Amino acid sequence: AQSVTQPDIHITVSEGASLELRCNYSYGATPYLFWYVQSPGQGLQLLLKYFSGDTLVQGIKGFEAEFKRSQSSFNLRKPSVHWSDAAEYFCAVGAGSSGDKLTFGTGTRLAVRP
Amino acid sequence: DAGITQSPRHKVTETGTPVTLRCHQTENHRYMYWYRQDPGHGLRLIHYSYGVKDTDKGEVSDGYSVSRSKTEDFLLTLESATSSQTSVYFCAINSKGAYEQYFGPGTRLTVT
Numbered sequence: 001a002q003s004v005t006q007p008d009i010h011i012t013v014s015e016g017a018s019l020e021l022r023c024n025y026s027y028g029a030t031p032y033l034f035w036y037v038q039s040p041g042q043g044l045q046l047l048l049k050y051f052s053g054d055t056l057v058q059g060i061k062g063f064e065a066e067f068k069r070s071q072s073s074f075n076l077r078k079p080s081v082h083w084s085d086a087a088e089y090f091c092a093v094g095a096g097s098s099g100d101k102l103t104f105g106t107g108t109r110l111a112v113r114p
Numbered sequence: 115d116a117g118i119t120q121s122p123r124h125k126v127t128e129t130g131t132p133v134t135l136r137c138h139q140t141e142n143h144r145y146m147y148w149y150r151q152d153p154g155h156g157l158r159l160i161h162y163s164y165g166v167k168d169t170d171k172g173e174v175s176d177g178y179s180v181s182r183s184k185t186e187d188f189l190l191t192l193e194s195a196t197s198s199q200t201s202v203y204f205c206a207i208n209s210k211g212a213y214e215q216y217f218g219p220g221t222r223l224t225v226t
Contacts, residue, residue, distance in 0.1 A: 006156075032213050043204060043217040044157075051213060090156060094213055101147070101172065102215060106156040 002027040002093050006105035013081050014113045021076040021108050023091030032094040033074040034102065035065055039087045047089075050074060061085070086112045117141045118218035120205050126224045133192040135221050137205030139185075145208050146188040147215065148172075148180060150201040157204065163188055195225045 003026045013019055025031055032051050036044040048059025055067040065076045074091060088109045092102040117140035127133050137146060145164055149157040149172075159172030161180040169180050177199060181189045192199055202222050206215040 034214060036217075043219045044206075046214050046216065049214050100213065101159055101162060104149075104156040104158075106154060 002031065002095060002103045004091050004093050004103055004105035006089075006091055006108050008108045009106070010109045010111065012111040012113060015083050016080050019076075019078045019081045019085070019110070021089050021091075021110070023074045023076065023105060024072050025074060025091070025093045026072065027093055027095070029095070030069075032100075033065075033067060034092040034094070035059065035063070035074075035076050036090045036092065036104075037061075037087050038090065038107075044090065047076070081110075081112055083112045083114065086110055118205060118207055118216065120203075120218040120221050122221060123219065124222045126226060127195050128226055129196060130194050133195050133223065133225075135190045135203055135223070137188045137190070137218060139188075139207050141207060142185055143207040144185075146182065147206040148178075148188065148190045149204045149206065150174065150199075151204060151220075152201050160190065160203075192223075195223075197225050199223065200225045 005024045007022055034049045035047040037047050038044045047063050048057050050057050050067045058064050063078050067074050088107045090107045091105040094100045094102045119138045121136045147162040148160040151157050158174045160178050163169045163182045179191045202220050204220045205218040208215045
């Protein structure tokens with residue numbers, strides 16, 4: 001069975017600082033990986049996805065993520081955080097079939113200091 | 115936006131009463147999902163559907179049932195609500211050939 005671990009429950013960074021949110025997955029084959037963001041009181045918005053090919057993927061809002069098979073990781077990064085990035089971030093893994101179920105991590109809540 | 119609406123957006127109900135939540139999509143997508151979101155648990159899959167009248171259980175399906183009689187509507191029913199079902203419920207969709215899911219705005223359900 002697939003699983004996802006987000007080891008950081010809360011992270012606080014200063015505005016303008018760089019950000020890295022960690023995600024580790026467990027899956028026997030090549031996973032399909034996703035990062036979603038949830039602003040307070042809102043639904044989840046897809047930030048980026050990895051299916052195959054280039055291991056560094058670009059997403060919306062200036063985010064990127066790197067797939068590292070050897071470390072079973074898919075960490076999310078942003079070079080300069082904005083106050084509007086304060087939200088909860090979820091990593092998810094799928095088995096790679098269309099319509100497949102996703103397994104989500106427990107989320108990382110990001111706070112941004114002015 | 116993915117064209118997903120959920121109703122109601124907020125509901126307070128009493129223990130033991132039946133509750134039905136509705137997910138409606140305008141995208142004609144084949145796959146639909148119901149999740150619940152609780153602090154410390156992320157999102158957990160309750161039930162999903164891969165077509166009209168085709169549904170299956172997720173990891174936390176006890177106490178919930180679903181129905182899908184039309185492509186656009188996926189209903190989640192709590193036959194007899196309990197306090198442990200207080201949660202935020204999200205519907206999601208994805209289309210045939212796609213892998214990512216798109217989420218609705220959520221329904222906050224409180225069972226007193």
